[in-house]
Amino acid sequence: MISINYKNLGIELDLEKLAPVLERIKKQPTPAFEAIKTDLGSIEKKSQNYKQYENVILIGNGGSRTSSWAFYNSLFSFRNDVHFEFLPSAEPELINSLKEKYPRENTLVLVISKSGTNINNIEPLLSFLGYPVLVISENKNNLLSNIAKIRNWEKIAHPAVGGRYAGMTSCGLVPAYLMGLDIKEIYAGAESGYKKYNCQVEIEKNDALKMAAYFHKLEESGYTEIFSSIYSSALFGFFPLIVQLIHENTGKNGQGQTIFGDYSPESQHHTNQRLFGGRKNVVALLMEVKKSLQDFPIEVPEDIKNEELSGVTLENINGIPAHKTLSFDMQGVWGHCIEKNIPVAVLTVNEINEKTMGEFMVFWQYFTMYSSLLRNQNPFDQPEVERSKNISFQLRFQK
Secondary structure (H helix, E strand, O other), X not given: OEEEEEEEOOOOOOHHHHHHHHHHHHOOOOOHHHHOOOOHHHHHHHHHHHOOOOEEEEEOOOHHHHHHHHHHHHOOOOOOOOEEEEEOOOOHHHHHHHHHHOOHHHEEEEEEOOOOOOHHXXXXXXXXXXXXXXXXXXXXXXXXXXXXXXXXXXXXXXXXXXXXXXXXXXHHHHHHHHOOOOHHHHHHHHHHHHHHHOOOOOHHHOHHHHHHHHHHHHHHOOOOEEEEEEEOHHHHOOHHHHHHHHHHHHOOOOOOOEEEEEEXXXXXXXXXHHHHHOOOOEEEEEEEEOOOOOOOEOOOOHHHOOOEEOXXXXXXXXXXXXXXXXXXXXXXXXXXXXXXXXXXXEEEEOOOOHHHHHHHHHHHHXXXXXXXXXXXXXXXXXXXXXHHHHHHHHHHOOO
């Protein structure tokens, strides 16, 4: 379902040199995001009680938000008409706008926090105390769980899986179910990904590990930034999660690549200037979908067929499949990278559906886990994130 073209990265992997770290990776225990299995029947049963709401305001940060955001924005052709808003803070203008638009009678507030101690969740929640609320948090004595108990709100358990890896748990699948998505298909895609990308799969057959090794070597060669040009609005829905995974996993001990990007061909109208004219420290990662399930031909009306653009008439694009225009744009950037000797890889997803997006999420989880291990880092901590939270928390209570 996912394939990657590495041939224009301009480097080769030295498997003999990599052997020690690859052997260490093989001995890694199965990560919690794969090992802890989700009871889909339980999620469906508990979530069913909230299917009547027309709107959902999801309060969450980091992985409590990005996985749901990915499902909502990547699978827009598959979800129902329930409208989701994602609220990450107590910004007054945003909260007032949401309260004006979404009355409590038909709006559910869904609060997701693994730890239950995130002040950025509690503060906006206080503005919605008159709304029906569903909480997802650990089965521990934490602030959010205590508030839920006092207020008689239902709580669904969040397993011991870090937020950025928690898309295949209640954290991501309860929202997905409320979106009307087939969570069984999403989970089946994830299971397929676990088989393809787990630590026992050799690097030659494991694209998550192989791409992580290539990008690590590129960083060692001075390519400290990744520009991702994404030729699919569905795949672009995953970009906040991809950014979170890469930055939280590898931005440690003075190492790690920075990723930036945009939906394309939009990005070609601004960030191509940075890619091709700026510092030569960027590797390009182009993403595309091979097949559209809703393709149609470009139709040029008879009365404008003879109008010219750059010496050719519009008649020449008549009948071109709309999806193919994205491929033309991507190939243009790809070819330009090759001309400029800029490392470029192309990641292709066969088609967009619930199953492929389940696998796509697992690919990025494993890619970034391997990226940490290749840099001798802990893939499951984020010390600087925690330190910033502590400073901002203390500032709230200074007299």
